[in-house]
Amino acid sequence: FGRGRREARPDATPAGRSRVGAEEDLRRGVPVSRLFAGFGAVLRARADTLTATEQANVFRMSHKVDGFDFFISHVSSTPGFKKYITLVVDRLGFLGFAIAAMVSFGIFLFQVYVDELPRSRAFTVHDSFFGHEWTPSVWELLGGVSAAWLVYAFGHSLWRRTCCFLDCASICQSDAELKAAGISNIPAFLRASRELVVLWDEWYFTRLWCIYEIAVVQSVGSIPIRILPMDVYAFLALGQVYWYAAGLGWFLFLPWLPGLLGTHVATVLAGVPVFALQAHTGRTFARLFAQLQEQFERFDVRSAAISFDSDRAFICDSIEDMFDGDLDKFNTAVRTTIKSAAMHSLMGQRSIISYWGMMWQLLPAVPFFCSKFSSTMHLPLYYQMPHYIFGVTFVFCVLPVYCAAAMELGKRFAADTPAVGVRAAAVYLGVGLLFGSLLCAWSQSVGILPFWIGVGGMRHLGLKEWHSLFIAVPMNGLACVAAAWAFPPYARVDGVAADSSDESD
Numbered sequence: 001f002g003r004g005r006r007e008a009r010p011d012a013t014p015a016g017r018s019r020v021g022a023e024e025d026l027r028r029g030v031p032v033s034r035l036f037a038g039f040g041a042v043l044r045a046r047a048d049t050l051t052a053t054e055q056a057n058v059f060r061m062s063h064k065v066d067g068f069d070f071f072i073s074h075v076s077s078t079p080g081f082k083k084y085i086t087l088v089v090d091r092l093g094f095l096g097f098a099i100a101a102m103v104s105f106g107i108f109l110f111q112v113y114v115d116e117l118p119r120s121r122a123f124t125v126h127d128s129f130f131g132h133e134w135t136p137s138v139w140e141l142l143g144g145v146s147a148a149w150l151v152y153a154f155g156h157s158l159w160r161r162t163c164c165f166l167d168c169a170s171i172c173q174s175d176a177e178l179k180a181a182g183i184s185n186i187p188a189f190l191r192a193s194r195e196l197v198v199l200w201d202e203w204y205f206t207r208l209w210c211i212y213e214i215a216v217v218q219s220v221g222s223i224p225i226r227i228l229p230m231d232v233y234a235f236l237a238l239g240q241v242y243w244y245a246a247g248l249g250w251f252l253f254l255p256w257l258p259g260l261l262g263t264h265v266a267t268v269l270a271g272v273p274v275f276a277l278q279a280h281t282g283r284t285f286a287r288l289f290a291q292l293q294e295q296f297e298r299f300d301v302r303s304a305a306i307s308f309d310s311d312r313a314f315i316c317d318s319i320e321d322m323f324d325g326d327l328d329k330f331n332t333a334v335r336t337t338i339k340s341a342a343m344h345s346l347m348g349q350r351s352i353i354s355y356w357g358m359m360w361q362l363l364p365a366v367p368f369f370c371s372k373f374s375s376t377m378h379l380p381l382y383y384q385m386p387h388y389i390f391g392v393t394f395v396f397c398v399l400p401v402y403c404a405a406a407m408e409l410g411k412r413f414a415a416d417t418p419a420v421g422v423r424a425a426a427v428y429l430g431v432g433l434l435f436g437s438l439l440c441a442w443s444q445s446v447g448i449l450p451f452w453i454g455v456g457g458m459r460h461l462g463l464k465e466w467h468s469l470f471i472a473v474p475m476n477g478l479a480c481v482a483a484a485w486a487f488p489p490y491a492r493v494d495g496v497a498a499d500s501s502d503e504s505d
Contacts, residue, residue, distance in 0.1 A: 023188045026181055028170045029065035029163030032091060036084070036156035043087070044080025047168040055173035062169045071165040071193035073213045075203050078230065083199050086233040090197070091162075092155045093360045096148040104144030104367035111137065111374045123255045136251045137374045144367025145244050164197075165189050183311075187318065190216045190223070198227045202288060205295040205342075208304035212315045214338055215330060219322045227342055231288060232353065235281040239361040239403075242277055246270035247368035260448070264440040271436030272429065278403045279410025279431035283424070285352050286411040289343075296339040301327050351404040352411065355487035358400040365395040379455065382465035386450035386472035397479035398442060401486050406435050446475045 035042060042058060050058065074083060111117055119135040126133045170189070171182030190196065196217045204210050217223045253266035301319060306312055316327060323329040351358070369391035376387065409431050452458060454468035 023185045028062035030062045030169045032159035032162045034061045040084030043083045047173045052174045068165045068193040070197045074199040082230040086230045096151040100144040100148035103147040104140040104370040107140045108370040108374045140370035141367040196225045208306040236361045242274045244364040268436040272432035275406045275435040276428040276432030278406035279428040282407030282410035299334045352407045383454035386468045389472045390447045393476040393479040397483035
């Protein structure tokens with residue numbers, strides 16, 4: 001954490017701090033609007049590589065605050081783009097999801113009640129099974145996802161009053177005395193924060209400063225700690241791109257693969273890469289989790305890594321003050337209390353990823369089904385109603401459960417294989433093919449059967465069109481039960497909160 005700011009301090013005594021002002025004068029926060037500006041330029045910067053002028057410019061991004069909405073704890077050597085992606089998802093993810101849903105649904109309503117937007121006849125689907133043709137509308141998919149990505153890129157401008165502590169900007173790097181005073185007041189800054197946000201990677205719990213910050217927060221007891229695994233967040237962001245490409249690919253494949261078989265082939269082709277990625281994500285998370293356990297079990301404050309040994313005495317003295325003068329008590333706390341809290345934050349649920357994390361990854365699915373709805377709005381009412389029920393449960397229940405299951409299989413089946421290589425790739429693709437095929441099976445039994453009844457395809461058996469609802473409602477209800485089981489409500493334990501949240505001004 002903050003490798004660029006950890007240097008020998010000329011004077012870290014109370015007298016030295018008095019010459020540069022009280023703690024409240026040193027308490028400076030970075031607005032989220034500036035934190036994400038320039039696609040996270042300040043997060044990607046390394047303070048120890050900047051000139052004095054550049055360091056002063058970074059410091060001017062912060063201003064005096066009464067307290068911090070959140071305190072960012074991180075390893076400065078970690079790639080900045082991972083920090084940027086993780087924090088954007090955490091802070092702007094819900095807003096982007098909501099905007100995508102509203103824009104895509106707005107386009108759908110426009111096409112239903114105002115005017116149909118242009119469509120290419122080159123992509124008209126002649127469905128011999130249902131006996132109709134339809135031309136895909138991709139406007140909802142394009143508009144919804146584009147709106148979300150614009151929010152991620154520029155939505156930070158709305159968060160001007162939400163301020164955080166970021167070491168390289170909240171502590172002056174160009175003035176040695178201010179820098180020393182700022183470092184000495186880190187415990188006070190932590191106590192003035194509403195929550196501690198840990199940008200976790202495989203090196204985090206090997207760094208003494210990072211462990212120290214968690215220890216200070218744990219000693220306070222009332223400050224929640226949220227651990228955000230950056231590698232997993234990066235995979236979720238990549239997954240969102242994959243799901244967007246899969247949606248577009250499905251619309252492009254379908255006209256060239258006619259009939260019911262063509263629908264299933266398009267679904268498998270679109271599903272294999274995205275579910276293979278889920279398997280890889282599960283394998284990656286399992287590896288990081290095992291590594292974290294080992295780090296905790298071997299932890300010793302006396303051997304934890306630190307960039308400047310001059311800081312070790314300062315940290316050890318502070319820890320002794322909090323733990324009755326005994327560093328071994330701190331070691332025990334890290335190996336038990338802090339370990340338990342961190343592990344529960346990451347694995348305190350059935351699914352590897354929280355429901356919200358799954359839904360954020362699946363953001364393109366909402367615009368995709370809005371596109372499907374507007375593409376088939378000329379069909380009979382009792383086709384459309386089961387279609388709407390199927391689409392809602394498919395997006396909010398089936399896909400999250402399938403993704404969670406693919407991650408779990410990836411974690412289990414690839415546990416004894418390298419994370420990369422031919423064997424691992426075969427496992428990931430096998431998982432992708434399995435769940436792509438399961439999507440087809442679900443669509444066939446829960447979607448296509450009610451649709452077929454809704455267009456009068458089973459009148460000869462005495463089933464009328466409106467009977468489609470009696471099939472659609474209970475069968476789609478099974479998906480809701482599965483989602484409730486896979487993603488039970490998440491409770492806080494030991495002051496550690498769930499790994500995703502969003503806030504607004």
